[in-house]
Amino acid sequence: MLIFELMNDGGPNSMQIRQHIFNFLLANEHKCVSLVSHFLKNDTKILYILDERNIIWGVLSVSVGGQILHCLESDSILPIVQEYFSYAKPQKLFSIIGEKKYTDAIAKIFLKLYGTVPKAVNEYSLMEYNQAAAEESLLANANDHKKQAFLSECEVFTCKDSDFDALFPIQKAYELEEVVIDKNSFNEKNSRILLRRSIQDGGVFGVKYNNRIIAKASINAKGEKCIQLGGIYTDTTLRNRGIATYLVKTLTQQFKKDGKTIVLFVKKVNVTAINVYRNCGFVPFTDYKINYY
Incomplete structure (x- = not known):
């Protein structure tokens, strides 16, 4: 070889x-x-x-x-x-x-x-959307009428440049909680540049409630037949209302109509997020790891 x-x-x-x-x-x-x-x-x-x-x-x-x-x-x-x-x-x-x-x-x-x-190591489960698992999850989980009433007033949308200022606090909170190794090393200028670029590429999605952006997700990578979702984050004051599930399900159905395979990775220690993705029909298929130096 x-x-x-x-x-x-x-x-x-x-x-x-x-x-x-x-x-x-x-x-x-x-x-x-x-x-x-x-x-x-x-x-x-x-x-x-x-x-x-x-x-x-x-x-x-x-x-x-x-x-x-x-x-x-x-x-x-x-x-x-x-x-x-x-x-x-x-x-x-x-x-x-x-x-x-x-x-x-x-x-x-x-x-x-x-x-x-390495300075930091993160271990993940790499998960792939499976239609049969999604249907099984739908049957197994009873509707929460209170959550459904709240979500009926929410809207998933594709973010535009005009949404930048309202979206950035959510992006910053996500990066501080999920991405940066040392919070003191957070580079706000770079974060703003990358977010604006992602918005211009059409790869950032938000959830709006009462004309306020309360959650976001993005396309982390786009291949030939696959889309990798990431950056999924909900305002901490509005968690446990089904917002992330609503957002991921909406995007998944949108991408499936385009014939795409959808994958994402989630930290193994984040049991709450893993359960959210399972409820959306995602199934783990391999272990994934990022070493930072």
């Missing part, structure tokens, strides 16, 4: 190799939507591992900012990955993201080669 960097020189051979990699990623897309998104945008270095039969066993992306995304299919390719990073060390390492098994393996490689230790 050998590891190669995808060269985008526009030649016939380059196009053929790119299609070969794309086919591999499509077969595994539900567990690596962010990697597929970067591959489609052509905005990161793409590495692929090939055996003597021309079969791909793994793909990684390495960004300028030091984010490593991976989709690997065998422990046997790990020595090849280690050999590559022994002579092609990224200028910086920010995060390693993907299936837990291989995030751990790549982290061990960087520890062995460079003594690199």
Whole structure:
């Protein structure tokens, strides 16, 4: 086996190799939507591992900012990955993201080669929407008339630039609670830039009640056939009213009409959120892990 960097020189051979990699990623897309998104945008270095039969066993992306995304299919390719990073060390390492098994393996490689230790580690369940599970959940859960009355006055909408000022406090609260490692390191300027960009891309959704935004969700990554939901957050003063369930169910049905597979990942310790997603028809299918450096 050998590891190669995808060269985008526009030649016939380059196009053929790119299609070969794309086919591999499509077969595994539900567990690596962010990697597929970067591959489609052509905005990161793409590495692929090939055996003597021309079969791909793994793909990684390495960004300028030091984010490593991976989709690997065998422990046997790990020595090849280690050999590559022994002579092609990224200028910086920010995060390693993907299936837990291989995030751990790549982290061990960087520890062995460079003594690199993560500053923070988050473990998740990667979940996928399943229609049968959604229908079963609907039958098992009795309607709460009080919640239904409240939700009947709520509206799910696609956020626009004009919603930015009303939406940002929700986004900031989400990042402080769920994303940043050290709350003192929260960069409000960067947060504002990224939120505005996401809104302009049409990937942010809100829930409005009494003309006030009380919850939000976003498309974290968009692949060829898959959408990864994330950033799901409800105002702390209005929790336990079914708002997150209402939001996720509404978006899921919208994306299913477009023929998309919907996935999301949730912290394993967040039992409340896991139950919300189960009630929406999401089923865990693998462990997911992010190491931050």
